[in-house]
Amino acid sequence: QVQLQESGPGLAKTSETLSLTCTVSGAYISSYYWTWIRQPPGKGLEWIGYVYSSGTTNYNPSLRSRVTISLETSSNQFSLKLNSVTAADSAVYYCARLNSGSFYGGYYFYMDVWGKGTTVTVSS
Amino acid sequence: EIVLTQSPGILSLSPGERATLSCRASQSITSSYLAWYQQKPGQAPRLLMYGASSRATGIPDRFRGSGSGTDFTLSISRLEPEDFAVYYCQLYGTSPLFTFGPGTKVLIK
Numbered sequence: 432q433v434q435l436q437e438s439g440p441g442l443a444k445t446s447e448t449l450s451l452t453c454t455v456s457g458a459y460i461s462s463y464y465w466t467w468i469r470q471p472p473g474k475g476l477e478w479i480g481y482v483y484s485s486g487t488t489n490y491n492p493s494l495r496s497r498v499t500i501s502l503e504t505s506s507n508q509f510s511l512k513l514n515s516v517t518a519a520d521s522a523v524y525y526c527a528r529l530n531s532g533s534f535y536g537g538y539y540f541y542m543d544v545w546g547k548g549t550t551v552t553v554s555s
Numbered sequence: 556e557i558v559l560t561q562s563p564g565i566l567s568l569s570p571g572e573r574a575t576l577s578c579r580a581s582q583s584i585t586s587s588y589l590a591w592y593q594q595k596p597g598q599a600p601r602l603l604m605y606g607a608s609s610r611a612t613g614i615p616d617r618f619r620g621s622g623s624g625t626d627f628t629l630s631i632s633r634l635e636p637e638d639f640a641v642y643y644c645q646l647y648g649t650s651p652l653f654t655f656g657p658g659t660k661v662l663i664k
Contacts, residue, residue: 466653468600476592476600476643478653491651525599532606534587539647541590543611545599 433457435526435546443520445555449513452503453526453546460484460502464529465509466542467500469522477522481529482509516553523548557581557649559656561642567664574631576659578644583624588647591620591629594658595640603642604629631661639663 439451453465461484470476480490482500490498499512513520527542558581568574578589586607592600602611604620607627617632631638644656 468653475657476645476655478651478655481652489652493651530605532587532609534585534606536585536587539585539587539606540653541602541605541645541647542592542600542653543602543605545601548599 433528433544435528435544437524437526437546437549439549439551441550441552443516443551443553445517445553446515449511449516449520449551449553451511451524451526451549451551452508453510455507455509455528458528460507460509461504464531464540465500465502466527466529467511468525468527468542469520470525470548471519471522479511479513479524518553521551521553523550556651557584557646557654559644559646559654561644561656561659563659564657565660565662567662568634569664570634570636572634572664574629574634574638574661576629576631576642576661578622578627578629578656580625580627580646584646585648586623586627589620589622589627590645590647592643592645593638593640594643600643634661636663 443449466481467479525548526546528544529540530543560579589607591604594600608620619630641658646654
């Protein structure tokens with residue numbers, strides 16, 4: 432059974448870097464795409480970006496200038512770094528696995544396994 | 556950018572009733588790119604449907620996804636107590652690569 436667990440500081444200071452790690456069990460991290468999503472208090476879901484074992488990344492344009500997602504294959508983990516944070520970055524951060532499907536015209540991805548989420552509050 | 560709109564924002568129903576949730580895209584999309592998630596308070600979202608109409612592992616058959624073009628529907632044939640939650644539709648393949656709708660909250664009447 433695939434499980435994901437987010438970890439990292441629950442508090443980040445304004446203008447500093449938020450760093451989170453997602454530990455994957457039950458699946459080889461090199462075999463899938465992995466992604467981060469966040470949810471501000473009382474609001475909807477926002478996709479942050481993904482990483483693949485080749486090192487390929489894709490980020491939400493709204494966050495691209497501030498975000499880095501990377502793999503740590505030896506420890507079966509992937510991480511999120513978001514710099515220059517403000518109060519607007521306070522949210523529950525989820526990591527998830529991207530699975531894929533195909534159809535005659537191509538392929539698509541969806542988030543099939545999620546971590547439980549970790550709350551990060553940004554404050555001065 | 557394609558925008559997803561979900562309606563209604565809140566749906567108040569009794570257990571045993573049928574729920575019909577709508578997800579509308581601002582322009583026509585490939586139906587395979589549409590997924591649905593369920594989120595209960597304090598929990599992570601859970602994948603319900605992918606490819607618009609394929610149920611994820613372990614999802615009961617009272618959940619059904621359908622639609623094409625700009626209009627997609629998640630139907631729950633008979634609401635069980637555990638189905639009262641927020642439901643999000645999600646689109647893959649545009650910019651940003653993944654976009655979520657604002658959600659529909661299904662409340663117990």
